[in-house]
Amino acid sequence: xxxxxxxxxxxxxxxxxxxxxxxxxxxxxxxxxxxxxxxxxxxxxxxxxxxxxxxxxxxxxxxxxxxxxxxxxxxxxxxxxxxxxxxxxxxxxxxxxxxxxxxxxxxxxxxxxxxxxxxxxxxxxxxxxxxxxxxxxxxxxxxxxxxxxxxxxxxxxxxxxxxxxxxxxxxxxxxxxxxxxxxxxxxxxxxxxxxxxxxxxxxxxxxxxxxxxxxxxxxxxxxxxxxxxxxxxxxxxxxxxxxxxxxxxxxxxxxxxxxxxxxxxxxxxxxxxxxxxxxxxxxxxxx
Amino acid sequence: xxxxxxxxxxxxxxxxxxxxxxxxxxxxxxxxxxxxxxxxxxxxxxxxxxxxxxxxxxxxxxxxxxxxx
Numbered sequence: 001x002x003x004x005x006x007x008x009x010x011x012x013x014x015x016x017x018x019x020x021x022x023x024x025x026x027x028x029x030x031x032x033x034x035x036x037x038x039x040x041x042x043x044x045x046x047x048x049x050x051x052x053x054x055x056x057x058x059x060x061x062x063x064x065x066x067x068x069x070x071x072x073x074x075x076x077x078x079x080x081x082x083x084x085x086x087x088x089x090x091x092x093x094x095x096x097x098x099x100x101x102x103x104x105x106x107x108x109x110x111x112x113x114x115x116x117x118x119x120x121x122x123x124x125x126x127x128x129x130x131x132x133x134x135x136x137x138x139x140x141x142x143x144x145x146x147x148x149x150x151x152x153x154x155x156x157x158x159x160x161x162x163x164x165x166x167x168x169x170x171x172x173x174x175x176x177x178x179x180x181x182x183x184x185x186x187x188x189x190x191x192x193x194x195x196x197x198x199x200x201x202x203x204x205x206x207x208x209x210x211x212x213x214x215x216x217x218x219x220x221x222x223x224x225x226x227x228x229x230x231x232x233x234x235x236x237x238x239x240x241x242x243x244x245x246x247x248x249x250x251x252x253x254x255x256x257x258x259x260x261x262x263x264x265x266x267x268x269x270x271x272x273x274x275x276x277x278x279x280x281x282x283x284x285x286x287x
Numbered sequence: 288x289x290x291x292x293x294x295x296x297x298x299x300x301x302x303x304x305x306x307x308x309x310x311x312x313x314x315x316x317x318x319x320x321x322x323x324x325x326x327x328x329x330x331x332x333x334x335x336x337x338x339x340x341x342x343x344x345x346x347x348x349x350x351x352x353x354x355x356x
Contacts, residue, residue, distance in 0.1 A: 188312050220311040223318070225352055237331045246356050258310075258318050258352035261336045 011040070011164060013154040018044045021148075025115045027107060027125045028052035028079070029060070030068025032158065034126030035172040036165045037151055041124070042077055052077050053114055055084040055107045058193040059180040061200060071172060082110055087191060092182075095191045097137075099182060104138035108145045123147045129155045176214060177266075185219045186269055195219055202252035209244040210235070214264035217249075224254040230263035290314065294346035301338050309348070317348035 001009070018024065018041050026041060028034045038052045054060075054068050072079035084106050086092045092102035111123045125142055127149035142149060151161065165173035181196045189195075202217045202224060213229035226245070228236075236242050236259060249257040288296075294307040294317055305321040319339060331353070343351040 186312055186315075220316055223310045223316065225316060225350060226355070233336065234331050234333070242355070249355065256310075257355040258316070259331075259355055261319075261331075261340050261351045261353060 007160055007163065010154045010156050010160065014040055014150055014156065015044045017148075017150045017153055021045075021122045021124070021150075023049035023120045023122075024051075025111050025118075025120045025123045026050065026052045027111055027123065027147075028054050028068060028072075028077075029126070030054065030064050030066075030071055030172070031126065031178060032165060032172045032175060033128050033151055033161055035067075035071045035170055036161050036168070037124060037126045038071070038077055039075055039165075039168055039170055042075060047076065047078050049120075050078060051080055051114070051118065051120065053080045053082060053111055055110065056081055057084045057086055058196045059086065059103070059182045059191070061178050061181055061203075063204070064178045067172065067175065067178075071170065074171065080114065082114065084110060087193060093191050095182070095185055095187055095189055097187055099137070099187075099191070101137035101141050103180065103182070104141035105145070108141055108147050111147070112145060125149050127152045128161060129157045183269065184217060186221065189219065189221050198253045202249055202254065205248035205252055206245060209248055210241060216264055217252075218260075218269060222256060224249055224252075224257040225260055226257060227260045227264040233259070233261070233263055290347045291317070294343045294348065297342035297346055298339070301342055303335075303338065303342075305339070307343065307346075308354075311350070315349040317343040317346070317351045318354045319343070319352065320354050 023045065024041055026034060026038045028038055034052075038050065041050045052072060054065065056065065068079070071077065086103040086106040089102045089106060092099055092106070108123060115121075115123050123146070125147050127136070127139060127142065128151045131139065131152060139149075162173050181199050182191045184199045185191055185195055199217050199219055203215055206212065206215055206217070212232055214227070216227040218225040218227060226249070236245065246257070289309065291307040291309045295305065298305045298307070303321065305319050308318045310316040310318050321339065340351045
């Protein structure tokens with residue numbers, strides 16, 4: 001079977017899964033995966049049987065929210081925004097490696113409430129087949145609460161979802177991952193609204209001074225550790241750019257900052273326990 | 288010997304004049320102040336970065352960084 005045929009087979013399987021659900025609530029972040037899932041669900045079930053729901057909190061990046069709104073408007077997707085309160089959960093705020101479990105449990109419980117109140121059949125999320133290779137505490141919350149992951153069920157990978165998204169004309173097909181802001185805070189340091197705001201503010205200011213291939217501001221307790229794509233590191237040899245980067249970080253409230261010499265890598269803050277906890281399974285999600 | 292002192296020693300062995308400070312909750316971040324021997328500028332070239340990362344990682348640091356401020 002050719003790659004193209006395999007993709008078509010998976011997309012048909014996805015449509016079959018969605019059709020069998022009859023009516024769906026979709027946890028919708030505006031990222032690559034949930035946008036594609038919502039698009040196909042809308043196409044398969046129609047607007048009366050699909051509701052995309054975005055959970056908003058201080059950990060949800062504003063830039064991601066803008067994309068969610070853009071996608072919903074572009075395809076006339078029924079879209080609801082709700083508030084989530086994961087920061088009020090001590091299990092989440094403690095910022096242990098299972099933090100994502102508490103966040104997803106909070107989100108899914110609220111999605112299930114919306115589902116019951118509005119008479120929908122099932123709650124779906126955008127987890128894909130690649131996520132099975134990662135340690136993802138959020139997936140445990142999904143399974144416990146009966147949330148289904150159709151993209152994962154039919155074996156669609158992130159790369160395949162990008163291809164299908166491009167074919168569908170979705171603006172999300174080439175956007176970089178934009179995981180929750182809490183993933184920037186080193187494990188063991190409490191997740192607080194103030195820290196999340198400083199990180200989001202710093203990244204927004206840094207995007208204004210340069211077009212970065214990748215960008216993360218990691219928080220290590222008073223120290224901001226800047227990760228950019230390895231290809232972008234040398235650009236910081238330029239004094240004027242480095243001065244603007246420094247000013248951006250100062251303006252965001254950081255008293256001290258440093259540049260990571262390895263550059264951006266997925267799940268960098270998981271490196272502290274990754275080898276021991278993940279064993280041969282690889283990383284800990286797209287952070 | 289602390290990680291920072293060990294890192295400075297390893298960098299000196301590689302001919303690099305740098306001071307290293309440990310930072311972060313568990314001292315996991317190496318914050319380097321580095322200058323060429325002629326004192327001209329911070330070095331962000333690929334080969335220099337590789338040496339800095341290799342030596343500081345060997346000293347036990349998880350993240351190897353250059354101080355911005």
